[in-house]
Amino acid sequence: MKKTILVCCGPGCIAYGGLDVAASFREKIASLNVNATVETVIKQSGCHGFCSRGPLVRIMPDDISYYRVKPKDTEEILHSLDKDPVERLLFHNVGGGSVKSQRETPFYASQMKLALRNVGEIDPGSISDYKARGGYEALRKALTMEPEDIIAEIEKSGLRGRGGAGFPTGLKWRIAAGYDNFPKYVIMNGDEGDPGAFMDRALMEGDPHGILEGIIICALAIGATEGYLYIRDEYTLSLESMKEALADAEKGGFLGESILGSGRSLRLNVVRGGGAFVCGESSAMIESIEGSVGEPRAILAYPTEQGLWDKPTVINNVETFINVPLIIRDGSAKFAATGTKTSKGTKVFSLAGKVRNSGLVEAPMGMTMRKIIFDIGGGVVGNRKFKAVQTGGPSGGALPESLLDLPIDFDTLVRYGSMMGSGGMIVMDDWTCMVAVAKYNIEFLAKESCGACVPCREGLRALSILLTRICDGEGEVRDLEIIRSICELLRQTSRCGLGKTAANPVLSTLKYFPEEYEEHIREKHCRAGVCGMGRNTEVKDDVDLADIAAMARAARKATFGETREKGPDGSVGGKKENGTHNNKSTNSTGAES
Amino acid sequence: MILKEDKLSKLLQKYPQERRHTLAVFQDIQHECGFLPKEHIIEAARYLKTPLAQAYAMVTFYRSFSLLPRGKYVIKVCDGTACHIKNVQGRLDCLKRVLGLDPGETDKDGLFTVETVSCLGACAISPVMQINEEYYGNLTEEKIYEILADLYRKEMRKL
Numbered sequence: 001m002k003k004t005i006l007v008c009c010g011p012g013c014i015a016y017g018g019l020d021v022a023a024s025f026r027e028k029i030a031s032l033n034v035n036a037t038v039e040t041v042i043k044q045s046g047c048h049g050f051c052s053r054g055p056l057v058r059i060m061p062d063d064i065s066y067y068r069v070k071p072k073d074t075e076e077i078l079h080s081l082d083k084d085p086v087e088r089l090l091f092h093n094v095g096g097g098s099v100k101s102q103r104e105t106p107f108y109a110s111q112m113k114l115a116l117r118n119v120g121e122i123d124p125g126s127i128s129d130y131k132a133r134g135g136y137e138a139l140r141k142a143l144t145m146e147p148e149d150i151i152a153e154i155e156k157s158g159l160r161g162r163g164g165a166g167f168p169t170g171l172k173w174r175i176a177a178g179y180d181n182f183p184k185y186v187i188m189n190g191d192e193g194d195p196g197a198f199m200d201r202a203l204m205e206g207d208p209h210g211i212l213e214g215i216i217i218c219a220l221a222i223g224a225t226e227g228y229l230y231i232r233d234e235y236t237l238s239l240e241s242m243k244e245a246l247a248d249a250e251k252g253g254f255l256g257e258s259i260l261g262s263g264r265s266l267r268l269n270v271v272r273g274g275g276a277f278v279c280g281e282s283s284a285m286i287e288s289i290e291g292s293v294g295e296p297r298a299i300l301a302y303p304t305e306q307g308l309w310d311k312p313t314v315i316n317n318v319e320t321f322i323n324v325p326l327i328i329r330d331g332s333a334k335f336a337a338t339g340t341k342t343s344k345g346t347k348v349f350s351l352a353g354k355v356r357n358s359g360l361v362e363a364p365m366g367m368t369m370r371k372i373i374f375d376i377g378g379g380v381v382g383n384r385k386f387k388a389v390q391t392g393g394p395s396g397g398a399l400p401e402s403l404l405d406l407p408i409d410f411d412t413l414v415r416y417g418s419m420m421g422s423g424g425m426i427v428m429d430d431w432t433c434m435v436a437v438a439k440y441n442i443e444f445l446a447k448e449s450c451g452a453c454v455p456c457r458e459g460l461r462a463l464s465i466l467l468t469r470i471c472d473g474e475g476e477v478r479d480l481e482i483i484r485s486i487c488e489l490l491r492q493t494s495r496c497g498l499g500k501t502a503a504n505p506v507l508s509t510l511k512y513f514p515e516e517y518e519e520h521i522r523e524k525h526c527r528a529g530v531c532g533m534g535r536n537t538e539v540k541d542d543v544d545l546a547d548i549a550a551m552a553r554a555a556r557k558a559t560f561g562e563t564r565e566k567g568p569d570g571s572v573g574g575k576k577e578n579g580t581h582n583n584k585s586t587n588s589t590g591a592e593s
Numbered sequence: 594m595i596l597k598e599d600k601l602s603k604l605l606q607k608y609p610q611e612r613r614h615t616l617a618v619f620q621d622i623q624h625e626c627g628f629l630p631k632e633h634i635i636e637a638a639r640y641l642k643t644p645l646a647q648a649y650a651m652v653t654f655y656r657s658f659s660l661l662p663r664g665k666y667v668i669k670v671c672d673g674t675a676c677h678i679k680n681v682q683g684r685l686d687c688l689k690r691v692l693g694l695d696p697g698e699t700d701k702d703g704l705f706t707v708e709t710v711s712c713l714g715a716c717a718i719s720p721v722m723q724i725n726e727e728y729y730g731n732l733t734e735e736k737i738y739e740i741l742a743d744l745y746r747k748e749m750r751k752l
Contacts, residue, residue, distance in 0.1 A: 052717055195677075195712035196712060234713065271616070275656035291611070291641075352674075353675045353719075354678065426716075437678065
């Protein structure tokens with residue numbers, strides 16, 4: 001009898017001690033030699049999704065899921081492998097009773113896992129795990145197909161770009177394939193910059209080969225021979241996971257010179273992003289890869305015609321690519337059977353904020369937001385009242401409860417002043433101030449604006465000043481008019497998507513929560529108590545601060561006691577002439593000479 | 594920390610002398626030094642055949658680069674939307690109380706740097722912060738004090 005223990009090692013579970021749990025399992029198996037009849041394999045998998053109850057452990061093939069597992073529980077779990085499951089670690093329903101399989105919990109029951117098909121099921125570092133679940137079969141099939149047929153299949157599936165804009169993927173490939181201008185490039189957009197989004201990261205860390213397979217198929221279809229994976233530098237785990245997968249795929253013959261002996265080649269490189277939100281915009285990303293400042297280009301030609309080094313380039317999001325192998329392997333009809341008329345397949349959402357079950361959720365397109373937030377998410381945490389949900393990241397909008405029955409897809413939410421975007425979904429309760437939320441989003445966008453075009457640079461700065469004034473209780477009624485006109489200006493005249501959509505968080509809150517703006521301006525009152533004009537927001541000092549401060553001083557003295565008196569360059573510490581930077585420079589000259 | 598000349602040239606020579614590697618080279622230098630020393634920016638620009646102005650523009654444009662030395666422990670407090678609505682400011686106040694640092698500042702001993710970042714991508718455990726490579730989720734004030742106290746204890750033990 002063979003059992004596999006999958007320990008979730010997504011960022012959430014790692015923070016809760018998931019790695020210690022995995023280590024404890026390994027150690028216990030070695031030392032206890034429990035269940036000699038049971039062959040046990042420990043696997044560190046990608047994110048299982050139910051992050052708020054981590055660390056998560058799953059036993060396969062029995063499909064038993066344990067929640068909030070601690071290293072001290074591992075022995076009991078190992079002993080139970082051929083007996084009844086450990087009751088106290090199972091999921092307990094509100095009305096009582098526990099369930100073994102994750103499919104029986106409300107969190108997982110209505111989900112549909114296509115993009116996440118392998119995430120949490122396999123060891124992402126193992127190419128054989130991936131192959132055992134049908135991995136690289138789609139690539140073999142694609143190699144027998146004409147590029148034209150691959151593109152036609154993707155077009156028929158109705159797949160649209162998961163980065164947020166929803167451009168038809170097949171069409172994008174067709175345009176790039178149509179140019180006889182070589183070499184062509186394929187780029188994976190893994191610069192997940194939206195605050196509140198962690199879908200792409202879960203995919204890169206949970207199923208890297210699934211993404212690679214999609215990229216390789218795209219390259220075959222458009223005739224690209226070189227590609228780049230642009231990944232946020234902050235995502236250390238994603239970078240490691242993708243690099244390892246690249247090396248393994250190359251060893252397996254799926255990448256590099258003559259893919260599976262077909263004579264067609266593809267070289268992929270990893271590029272680490274520099275932490276600039278605007279680089280998620282495709283022309284800015286191209287600039288960044290070329291080694292420049294990531295300023296979006298004024299669009300004369302799309303990247304599909306003149307992209308990287310002015311050659312035809314396809315840029316797709318991580319989640320878009322991971323859907324590709326599925327479509328090629330199982331056919332476009334099966335994929336198109338899920339979703340709405342204009343948005344096919346599923347979408348991965350990161351559900352966070354004031355929601356009970358936060359985590360990674362994949363749902364068919366067209367599911368209502370109410371179902372995602374209340375059925376899957378379990379409603380608002382702490383029995384507070386639901387106020388709004390922000391979709392589409394900082395440039396999306398906040399929607400009120402009355403709109404929760406809208407189906408979520410590429411087109412519906414846009415009509416209501418928000419967007420599905422890349423899949424961030426932040427739930428807000430009545431302790432959230434919507435004016436402060438608008439201000440937060442605008443400040444974020446103002447900080448991240450590249451500054452190349454005037455409306456975005458100056459408009460966002462002006463908006464940020466006006467919203468700050470309102471939050472501070474110094475707003476005037478006419479400010480609202482000015483805000484509206486700046487929003488209109490941004491939308492019409494900005495160069496790229498960042499500026500064009502930047503007004504959404506302001507306009508949507510103005511539209512759905514006008515009373516909060518009114519109260520801030522006329523009554524100098526913030527009903528959520530966030531803006532310091534209502535409820536007392538003073539933070540209490542209830543921890544023995546004096547002790548900690550004393551310890552801090554002692555530690556500092558112990559660490560730096562002597563050297564504090566004199567700097568390393570011989571200068572007397574404390575009396576600094578030109579600030580830390582110059583101080584260090586002097587130091588360096590000393591070291592070099 | 595400034596790199597010795599041979600170490601820097603070894604780092605540079607991993608890359609062909611092309612402008613497109615600017616970002617990667619700077620990331621490597623920052624990884625080694627904790628920040629981007631002026632001398633290294635000049636040397637790297639020369640090596641990559643990139644105008645210094647262009648290199649400097651890169652350094653100031655991309656948020657992950659620092660021109661100032663940073664502490665041994667870099668505390669990155671997430672200010673993503675999910676964290677923000679759970680009162681990140683309160684957490685920053687805690688850090689300020691103990692360390693005396695506002696975001697962007699480093700203490701005189703070079704032990705701690707406090708920064709805010711747009712999103713750490715761990716929203717399910719918000720509010721969250723990262724100290725060097727480690728994540729700390731569901732932060733409460735007590736938890737922050739404990740974490741800092743632990744780090745101080747660790748520093749003391751080393752002596």
